Amino acid sequence: MNRKVLVITEMKGAALRQVSLEGVSIGKKMAGSGTLIAAVFGSQASPHVEALGEHGADQVLLFPDALFDAYHSDIYYQAFVQAIQETNPDVIIAGHTANMKDVAPRIASRFGYGLVTDCTHVEFEGDEPVYVRPIYAGKAFEKKRFTSDTMFVTIRPNNFKAEPLRERATPEVIPCEAGSVDLRTVIRDIVLKSTGAIDLAEAKIVVSGGRGIKSKDGFQPLQELAAVIGGAVGASRGACDEGYCDYGLQIGQTGKVVTPDLYIACGISGAIQHVAGISNAKTIIAINKDPEAPIFQIADYGVVGDLFEIVPLLTEEFRKK
């Protein structure tokens, strides 16, 4: 195997997104004895060059312009076109994130590439990669392979292991300038709604509340538990519809898809549309006072009881650790 692989990375503030390192790790496997190139963007990107090298990047395209600090479709599109023209890759990998969902189809269409989105697994038939992705809200999987020469894949966060390959690495850095872009829209304001909590899509632990939490204040014990175990807080649409929390926390078919190591569902019945967002969670714990709740059919561990008694007990126990 000898491929040229380009990984398009993303920043979240000053941090490199975990899914980007996951992309570099799987990209290295696809490159084989070929070249792995990572592209990084923004004024805070350069400190991450070494980590990219440690995970397998041979070269890094560094776009250090502050222009990339806020996502803008036209600016990123132009830079990705530039990165692709510069590298002429056989494989392009990006995270299956909101921004990449926006720009990836535009790129694929511009270059006439095939695009496989939301890939959770790659199998190899000999040298040929076969891409596995969930369909029908996670009830089935399809396997796809490319007929186009260049393969463009977006990967679901938390499904590939980010593995450092070497202790220190100094990949070749290729500085790139942002080209001039004729902006068709401009960002007027960015209104931050997040509290700076852990990103749901990349969280290793998620504590989620449903309609059973009964009020906005009902989220308090969940937030305490999440803080103690280093998790993010999520919600069912039931909780969002009731106005207990922001729709930004919604998990499920029409919300975010999460793939944590541990998902704790509190007062969530387990409707199919909710389960669609958690089907790849490694371990699911359900707390529900109804022993017949469907969530118990997919949970690895279940606690039948009142969440307002059980969640604080869990928090207390974890605090002792």
Ligand code: FAD
């Ligand atoms: P409920 O179904 O009302 O369940 C509440 C649960 O809390 C019950 O099981 C009850 O036993 C339990 N409970 C109550 N009090 C306590 C207590 N004190 N302690 C312990 N347990 C308690 N839903 C999503 O979540 N995400 C989606 O993305 C989504 N997309 C949808 C898309 C479409 C097109 C449609 C039609 C629906 C969608 N839904 C989605 C809605 C989904 O069908 C369910 O209505 C929703 O998931 C129910 O939320 P819930 O489990 O919080 O509420």
